[in-house]
Amino acid sequence: MPKETLRRREQKAAAFAVRSGLAQRRPLDAEDAKGLFSAIDARDGSGFGIRKLSGLDLDGFHEAPATIPWERRITLLYYAAWRRRDHFVNGLLRAGADPSARLPGDGDGDGDCEPCVDGVRSMVAKLRPESAVWVARAVVRLRHAGACLVPSTCADDDGEAGADTTSESKGCGRRSCRCLCQECGVTAEERRQKGLVPMLAWMPCGHRCCEPCFWNLFLRLASQSPGAEVEAAELHCPCPGCSVRAHDGTPAVGAVDSKTVLSHQEDKVDGENAQEGVTGNCGQVAGRRRAKQIPPSDCGAQDWSCPGCSYVNFKVRQDCRNCGAPRFTPAPQEEVRCDAVPPLDDPPLAGWEQMAPTERKHASLQRWLQLPVSCSAEEASQLVKGEKFQARSPKAAAATRLGFSQQERTTELHKAACAGDRLRLAALLGAGVDLDAANEYGxxxxxxxxxxxxxxxxxxxxxxxxxxxxxxxxxxSAAVCASGGGHRAVLGALEEAGAELPPTGEAIFEAPTGELGAGKVTELISLDSPLVGAGSCFVDGAFSESFLERLEQLFPQLPVAARQKECTSDRSYYCDSEGWVQEAFAHGLREACAGDGSRPPVDTAMAHMRFLHYSEVGGGLPPHVDLARTEASGRRSSHTFILYLADCNSGGETVLLSRMEDSKADAVLACVQPRRGRLLLFPHLCPHLARPTIEVPKLLLRGELLLSTCRSSLLAPR
Incomplete structure (x- = not known):
């Protein structure tokens, strides 16, 4: 394996600093911001890497370029999303930019802005990169529509539009009215008088929502269940019964009246002192002019000005390069009501809804069987080579990169099931999967x-x-697993589907009831040591004999996995979905203590484990380090555990090393002899090896551990 480059290490360190909130950021001055805006225009991505962006305040507000006349000060993310620079938007989001940051339309300082809604950044980060970019672009379009939307008249109870144009400020009291925020009921005029940001607007229905309410609604929907953030990212209109959803492209025809702008925009721009803006090949300045209808002839025979944003385009373009608006504004159309809004696109399984479950399963399985069993990494890279990264709606992103082989398709199916991503599951089912395919844990x-x-x-x-x-x-079974995890909603869904539920409290294995002795901790490498194995130790006497016997009874029931290269042991995978093994580990590690009363730094075992069985003399492992495992909540393991289930008086030792060498004696930090019931703990990054076995069989249980919540050290008093 080639060595990791310095640049790659710096990128990983910067990404970790962003995720953990430890990045040291400096504010951007006007010149730096102007340079980055110009880089976005020129598609120059040299300054948008994670290493550089992690050191900048990405949520600061800067003077908006001339192509955005409806805003005074915006963020870098706002501008990149408006210009539809997907790679730049993705880089800014990865570096921690907040898509909810926005100044009010008439504000001129950071103190005037509404606070960003907590949790938006982390929730958007859970989406696929294509969907996260799509959300950022769609929100900018909603802002543009809300800033430029003509104040609509309210509809009375009979559905007829009234003639009173002052209803924008008074409000009609109906939640479905387009002059009110669909969440809090505040009017757009009230927000403008308070100096707050303009409302967002959905098109073509014209319903509005103030931005804090919009983000709070997004977070509320995204937190309802695992995977709900994907469907919440569709950004549907908040009006009850309205099926319109946001989009990241041009507003719908008739959505924005280009002859009308808000009052602060008219005061903002003066034709005589317009700032220097973007020019076409005729050299005329687009500048911060009023957003009004400008015929193509105004910019000469070669160019035309966008009716929505005043950007000057070449004559060959039929849509605006800046905002995507069409060159010629069609005749105004009647306002579309909720009941006239066209329905959403049919889901991928719409054609299969009339099928019986067995027919759906069989049809999907037949498609899956047509795929090759597996494909090499080189073949997979050739298949995806040249695929352009671009913003995609959650539904469209869910249908991409489904896998080119049976193995890849099954892996994607399991990932989608773990994430609770129904859009992804629907796309996979339509493309072809084996619904009952199992992973290495069955x-x-x-x-x-x-x-x-x-x-x-x-x-x-x-x-x-x-x-x-x-x-x-x-x-x-799935029902027993849900019962052990306390997932009542899952049990209800299984019962409704016809699954047999276990009696309350029943489990395949129960935690041992015998006395668990207070284990004795033996320190191998001090926690204060600068070595990567700092904190390594082993614990004797932490588990009862009945618990060890239950593990021995479990091992023969598990299938043996196919051996991998350079592996001399048989592996059997087990997931402690009911928690009886984890419960015994937690109790044993909490009670374990050394002579001075100190405890191990870890106390939580992860559910996924494997048995290693050495049945032949000479079996062992070369020097290596272990990988961390990430659980569903996002926590990553830090330590490896090895629980020996058999004695080996000679051979089979686990050796902790200071480096990836076993030929020199000075590389050995500790040597641990297998003893029944002995629990060895060491950090993942500590190199180690297994010496060849002399006495067989050698049986052990191996898995990962999480740091204890209090991060107590071996030398910390209880």
Whole structure:
């Protein structure tokens, strides 16, 4: 494996600093901001890498370029999203830019802005990059429509438009009215008088929503269940019964009256002192002119000015290069009411809704069987080579990169089930999958959805024909898993689908009831040591004999996985979905203490584990380091555990190293002899090896651990 370059290490360090909130940022001055705006125009991405952006205040407000006359001060993300520079938007979002940051239309300082809604940045980060960019672009279009929308008249109870144009400020009291925020009921005029940001507007229905209410609604919908953030990112109109959703391109025909602008825009621009703006090939300045209808002849025979944003375009373009508006404004159309809004596109499975679950399952399986079993990394890279990164709606993004082989398609299915992503599941089902395909732990997509608590995904998979009673390795079914995890909504979905539910409190294995002794901790490498193995130790006497016997009874029930290269042991994978093993680990590690009363720095075992069985003399492992595992909540493991289930008086030792070498004695930090019930703990980054076995069999349970909540050290008193 080639060594990691310095640049790559710096990129990873910058990304970690952004995720953990430790990035040191400096504010941008006017010249720096102007240079970055120009770089966005010129598509110069040299200054938009994670290393540079992580050190900048990306949520600062700067003088808006001439192509955005309806705003005074904007962020870099706002401008990149408006110019539809997808790579730049993606880079800014990865570097921690907040899509909810915005100054009021008549504000001229940072103190006038409404506070950013907490949680928007982290929620958008959960989306696929294409969808996150799409959300940023769609929000900017909603802002543009809200700033330039003509104040509409209110409709009376009979559905007829009234003639009173002052209803914008008074409000008609109806939640479906277009002059009110659909969440809080505040009018656009009231917000303008308070100096707050203009409302967002959906087109073509014309309904509005103030921006804080919009983001709070987005967070509320995205937090309802696992995977709900994907569907919330569709940004539907908040008006009840309206099926309009946002889009990231040009506002619908007739959505913006280009002859009308808000009063602050008219005061903002004076034709005599317009700032220097973007020019066409005729050399005329677009500048901060009023947003009005300008015939193409005004910029000479070669160019035309956009009726919406005043950007000067070459004559060959039929749409605006800046905002995408059409060259010629069509005749005004009647306002579209909620009941006249066309329905959304049919979901991928719309044609299969009349099928029985078994028919859906069979049809999808036949498509899946037509794929090759696997393809190499080189073949996969050739298939995706040249695919352009671009913003996609959540529904469109869910249907991309579904996998080119049976293995890839199954992996994507399991990922979607874990995330509770119904859009992705629908796309995969339409493309072709084996719904009952299991991973190395024997878990199907339905089992994984139940394990993570996604009731919507469970209902979807059950309706698609997934096997409700198929068990994972060890004997747990989806219903038993949901019961052990306390997921009542999942149990309800399984019961509705016809699954057999276990009696309350029943489990395949129960935690041992025998006395768990207070384990004795033996320190191998001091926690204060500068070595990567700092904090390594082993614990004796932490588990009862009944617990060890239950593990030995479980091992023969698990299938043996196919051996990988350079592997001399048989592996059997097990997921403790009911938590009985984790409970014993938590109790044993909490009670374990050294002679001075100190405890290990870890106390939580992760559910995914594997048994390693050395049945042949000479079996071992070369020097290596372990990888971290990330659980559904986002927490990453820090330590490896090895629980020995058999004694080895000679051979089979686990050796901790200071470097990836085993030929020199000075590289050995510690050598641990396998003893039944002994628990070895060490950091993932500590190099280690397994010496060849002399006495067989050698049996152990291996897995990952999380740092304890208090991060207590071996030398910290209890």
């Amino acid at each position: 878990q199907t997509a339905l089992f994984l959805a139940a394990y993570t608590g996604s009731a919507e995904a469970v209902s979807f998979l059950a309706a698609a024909g997934a096997d409700l009673e198929k068990v994972a390795h060890g004997g747990s």
